[in-house]
Amino acid sequence: MMSTGRSQVWRRRSGSTLWLRGGIIIFIIIFIWVQISFIDFGASVPPYPDYNDSQAAILSMVPVVLHKFLAPKPKNGTNLGLNGSYNNLGYFKATFNISDIKRSIAQYNLQQTVYNEDLFGPLQNDSIVIVIQIHDRITYLRHLIVSLAQARDISQALIVFSHDYYDEEINTLVQSVDFCKVIQIFYPFSIQTHPNEFPGEDPGDCPRDIKKDKALQLKCNNALYSDLYGHYREAKFTQTKHHWWWKVNRVFNQLDVTRNHSGLVLFLEEDHYVAEDFIHILRLMSKTCSDKICNILSLGTYLKTYNYYGDSKKKEALRAKQQSNKKIVEVQPSWTFQVLPSLYQHPQKVEITPWISSKHNMGMAFNRTTWNEVVKCAAFFCKYDDYNWDWSLQHISQNCLKQKLQAMVAKGPRVFHIGECGVHHKKDNCGSTAVISKVQQVLRSAKRYLFPEYLISSYAAILKKNKLRKGNGGWGDHRDHKLCMSMTIT
Numbered sequence: 001m002m003s004t005g006r007s008q009v010w011r012r013r014s015g016s017t018l019w020l021r022g023g024i025i026i027f028i029i030i031f032i033w034v035q036i037s038f039i040d041f042g043a044s045v046p047p048y049p050d051y052n053d054s055q056a057a058i059l060s061m062v063p064v065v066l067h068k069f070l071a072p073k074p075k076n077g078t079n080l081g082l083n084g085s086y087n088n089l090g091y092f093k094a095t096f097n098i099s100d101i102k103r104s105i106a107q108y109n110l111q112q113t114v115y116n117e118d119l120f121g122p123l124q125n126d127s128i129v130i131v132i133q134i135h136d137r138i139t140y141l142r143h144l145i146v147s148l149a150q151a152r153d154i155s156q157a158l159i160v161f162s163h164d165y166y167d168e169e170i171n172t173l174v175q176s177v178d179f180c181k182v183i184q185i186f187y188p189f190s191i192q193t194h195p196n197e198f199p200g201e202d203p204g205d206c207p208r209d210i211k212k213d214k215a216l217q218l219k220c221n222n223a224l225y226s227d228l229y230g231h232y233r234e235a236k237f238t239q240t241k242h243h244w245w246w247k248v249n250r251v252f253n254q255l256d257v258t259r260n261h262s263g264l265v266l267f268l269e270e271d272h273y274v275a276e277d278f279i280h281i282l283r284l285m286s287k288t289c290s291d292k293i294c295n296i297l298s299l300g301t302y303l304k305t306y307n308y309y310g311d312s313k314k315k316e317a318l319r320a321k322q323q324s325n326k327k328i329v330e331v332q333p334s335w336t337f338q339v340l341p342s343l344y345q346h347p348q349k350v351e352i353t354p355w356i357s358s359k360h361n362m363g364m365a366f367n368r369t370t371w372n373e374v375v376k377c378a379a380f381f382c383k384y385d386d387y388n389w390d391w392s393l394q395h396i397s398q399n400c401l402k403q404k405l406q407a408m409v410a411k412g413p414r415v416f417h418i419g420e421c422g423v424h425h426k427k428d429n430c431g432s433t434a435v436i437s438k439v440q441q442v443l444r445s446a447k448r449y450l451f452p453e454y455l456i457s458s459y460a461a462i463l464k465k466n467k468l469r470k471g472n473g474g475w476g477d478h479r480d481h482k483l484c485m486s487m488t489i490t
C-alpha cells in the first residue's frame, strides 16, 4: 500500500513480551525456510545476470509499440489558450486555479466517459475490473501501464483510474491507453482541492504534537480529538484511506458501467507492476475460491524476508560489506533472491490463509458478494483509529464480519511493488528506476513458468491469532470519521 508499511513502523507501539516471543519464533521459522529455499534455488537455476538499470536498458525490455507510454511528448500549451509555463524538460504545465480543477473534476465524475468502449465492447460479467489508485507519481504509473498492456486478455478488462490529484500530464497519459476500456474517477475531497480547509489542512487545526490541555486552551478546531497516541490530525496522512473507501464504494455502487457487474474487481496502486499472466491466474483462483473456502484473492505476496528498500538499507549495507570489494549500489537487493525462486518453484501454488493486512494488501481482488458484507461494517472502518486502509479492513474482518476475510494467495507473486518511496516520503532517489529494471529481469527469467494450467492449493499453517489490539493512530479526528461515513453507499 502506498507507503503505509514504513509509516506503520514509525507509529506502531511494541506489544507484550508474548508478541516478542511469537515474533522470534516466526523469525526463526522464516529464516530456516529462506535458507532452504535459497539452497534449492541455487541448485536449480542458473546464476543471476548482471542487472543493468540504465534508462536504455529498461527501454530495451519494453516492446517498441509501448514506448509511447514511457516517453512523454512535450506539448505546446500556448496553442490551447491555457496559462502556464514550460518546465525544464520542455513540457507545458498548465497552472489551474482550484475552482477550475473542481469544475473539471465534477465534470469527469458526472460524465463517466468510458474510453474505448467502441473498440472493445461493453463490460461483461466475467471481465475483470481493475481499479488503480493514483496520486502523482507518473513515472511509476507509466511502467504499470506498460505492464498492463502486455498482459494476456487485457483487452476484455475495464481499468478504472481513481485520482486524488488532478494533473494534465497524468490525464493525457491515462487517456492514451488504447489496449482496453478506461474510465477516470476523481476523489472529490482531495487536499489539492481543499488546501486551506478540511479535509486539507485548516489553519485553525491543532498542531500534531501539541498537548491536549494546551490545545483546549488554544481552542483549535479539533482540540478534543487527538488520536490514540495523543497526536493531532495530519491531513496528508488521512487522504489515502479516505480515497480508498470512496473509490470502492463508487465502483460497486455508483458508477453506471460497473453497477451490474458481479465479477472480480482487482485493486492496484500507481507503483505496482503486473506479470503478464495475472488475469489468467485471477481466473484460475476465482474458479477455485468459493464462498466456503475464501472470499478475497491476493496476487502479491510480501515474503517477509525481502524488503523493498524501506527499512532494508542497513541490511543491504551489511551485505555490501560482506561482499567486501563491492560498493552498496552494486549489491542486488535481497528480495530478488526471494521472488525468483518463488516464481520458479511455485508458479501454480496458492495458499489459503486468513487475510492479513500487511501481507495481502497488494494486488487484492474480490467481488460484490464480499463487498456487500464489508460495507455493512462501515463504522468499523471509518471510526477505527488507524489511518491505514488495510489495517482498517483487517479490523472489519476480525471484529465485524460474520465470515472473516479468508484469502487465496499466489505464492509466486504476480504483482510487484516498484515504488521506492511512498507518497508522502519524498526522497532523493524517488526517480530511481532500479527496482523497475529488476522486476523486468525477474519476469523475463520466469517467463516459461508463467501461465500454469492449473493451481495447487494448500492451507497455511496458522501459527497464532493475528489479533490487532489497538490501531496505529492518525485517525482520531471526528471530522475524518464523519467524512468517511458520509462516503459510504449502501
Ligand SMILES: *[C@@H]1O[C@H](CO)[C@@H](O)[C@H](O)[C@H]1NC(C)=O
Pocket (backbone or CB within 6 Å): 052, 053, 054, 056, 057, 060
Ligand atoms: C546497459 O544497457 C545499455 C543498453 O542496452 C548499454 O548501452 C549499456 O552499455 C549497458 N550498461 C552496462 C553497464 O552494461
Ligand SMILES: *[C@@H]1O[C@H](CO)[C@@H](O)[C@H](O)[C@H]1NC(C)=O
Pocket (backbone or CB within 6 Å): 076, 077, 078, 079
Ligand atoms: C507554440 O505554438 C505557438 C503558436 O502556434 C508558436 O508561436 C510557438 O513558437 C510554439 N512554441 C513551441 C515551444 O513550440
Ligand SMILES: *[C@@H]1O[C@H](CO)[C@@H](O)[C@H](O)[C@H]1NC(C)=O
Pocket (backbone or CB within 6 Å): 081, 082, 083, 095, 097
Ligand atoms: C490566464 O491569465 C489571465 C490574466 O492573468 C486571466 O485573465 C485568464 O483568466 C487566465 N486563464 C486561465 C484559463 O486561467
Ligand SMILES: *[C@@H]1O[C@H](CO)[C@@H](O)[C@H](O)[C@H]1NC(C)=O
Pocket (backbone or CB within 6 Å): 097, 098, 099, 100
Ligand atoms: C480561476 O480562473 C477563472 C477563469 O478561468 C476565474 O474566473 C476565477 O476567478 C479564478 N479563480 C480564482 C480563485 O483565481
Ligand SMILES: *[C@@H]1O[C@H](CO)[C@@H](O)[C@H](O)[C@H]1NC(C)=O
Pocket (backbone or CB within 6 Å): 123, 124, 125, 260, 261, 262
Ligand atoms: C451480471 O450478473 C448479474 C447477477 O448475476 C446480473 O444481474 C447482471 O445482469 C449481469 N450483467 C451482465 C452485463 O451480464
Ligand SMILES: *[C@@H]1O[C@H](CO)[C@@H](O)[C@H](O)[C@H]1NC(C)=O
Pocket (backbone or CB within 6 Å): 256, 257, 259, 260
Ligand atoms: C443495470 O441493471 C438495471 C436493472 O436491471 C438496468 O436498468 C440498467 O440498464 C443496467 N445497467 C447497465 C449499465 O447494464
Ligand SMILES: *[C@@H]1O[C@H](CO)[C@@H](O)[C@H](O)[C@H]1NC(C)=O
Pocket (backbone or CB within 6 Å): 262, 263, 289, 290, 291, 292, 294, 295, 296, 367, 368, 369, 370
Ligand atoms: C463471488 O465470490 C464468492 C467467493 O467470495 C463466490 O462464492 C461467488 O460465487 C462469487 N459471485 C459471483 C457472482 O461470481
